[in-house]
Amino acid sequence: MDLVNHLEGRLLFAVPKKGRLNATALNLLEGADIQFRRENRLDIALVKNLPIALVFLPAADIPTFVGEGQCDLGITGFDQVAEHDARRRAIARDQAESGKSTPVEGAPAKGCEQVLDLDFGACKLQVQVPVKGKYRTPADLIGKNIGTSFVSLAAEYFAKLEAEADAANGEAPGAKPLRTKIIELSGSVEAACALGVADGIVDLVESGETMKAAGLEAIDTVISTKAILIKSKNPSNKTLVDLIASRIQGVISAQQYVLCQYNVERKNLDAVCKVTPGRRAATINALEEEGWVAVSSMVEKKRIATVMDELSKLGAEDILVVGILNTPKPDELSEELLNANTMSSPQPSPPTQRRSSSPPQQQEKESSLSRLVIAPLTFISFLLSLFLVDTYTTSSRRRDRGPRSRGSWLSALLWRQKPGSPY
Known part of the structure; x- marks a missing residue:
């Protein structure tokens, strides 16, 4: 294509x-x-x-x-x-x-x-010099050779150092040529000092292992960076740009937060909500058991262990922690909608039978319907099944043990003689 x-x-x-x-x-x-x-x-x-x-x-x-x-x-x-x-x-x-x-x-x-x-992708753009070298501060590198792939940032950094040094020496401020020589390198910048190409370097440092292996140490940070x-x-297409940004923001938020759900007595509600305030506010639902509520709230993933300990001390029970896949524009959505995007599927059932988050009126209506209609029909169906099984068995025994007779109308209905069959 x-x-x-x-x-x-x-x-x-x-x-x-x-x-x-x-x-x-x-x-x-x-x-x-x-x-x-x-x-x-x-x-x-x-x-x-x-x-x-x-x-x-x-x-x-x-x-x-x-x-x-x-x-x-x-x-x-x-x-x-x-x-x-x-x-x-x-x-x-x-x-x-x-x-x-x-x-x-x-x-x-x-x-x-x-x-x-x-x-x-967090790391730092740092000024580095040999550990056993004679340069200890960034000012010591003024007028020296600096190897880097960030030529413009390094030039601005050393231009500022030179201006500060000139001001300290009483020289008049103004635009001056850069005295420090910036050498552009596209790769293996950390080898520049060992090979004599540069006196110091400006390069990215993530863990610092490569820098230490090359015998270098950082003496200043130019900028801190992330993706x-x-x-x-x-x-x-501005609308599509906003859509993509919203989706990506949702993924980032989902990676940073989890959904914490628990049951607690209403008298302790104010205390637990201070522990789990949520992004905007906690979601609270009344339970069937009087005096109890169910709480759902977004919590930072790195804090969840401490939060669970504090909730337990405050009397929270049935604590569940659910991962989140996505939460687009979290500041504009109520946290009830997060249940549709959680990692646990299907959702866990209520921890105890004595507590239910269904409205009491709906449960009472369903219970009345069950008592008046469903239960009697189930019982009648059970009795009819026993009667049919007993009639079928009795008819079979009579045919096996006694002379053939037409039997009752129900027996004739359930058992039809086939041509040529002894039964």
């Missing part, structure tokens, strides 16, 4: 094609019910259930494609967006200084905007 010719009318969604963000980003799309199949060696995949095309790009290029309006949405790291913005600022500054900047009236705004913090969802300032 010629995928390029099938992009007309589709919203373009840029996704990291590989690297540390790829697998988690794809799982997030699956949770948002964005259905697609990526063919081998193809960087474009058409979504089956929505007018969307996924474009697989290097994470560093996604802010450029989204910022220039070639893609409507994208998943990338905040560090990549910050680097893209720093590069745009540097270009605009150079053009302004050279007098080549000519704004065009009516031109569409360019750039990208952050929509959501996706809460994965984020970004959109163009001029998306082709």
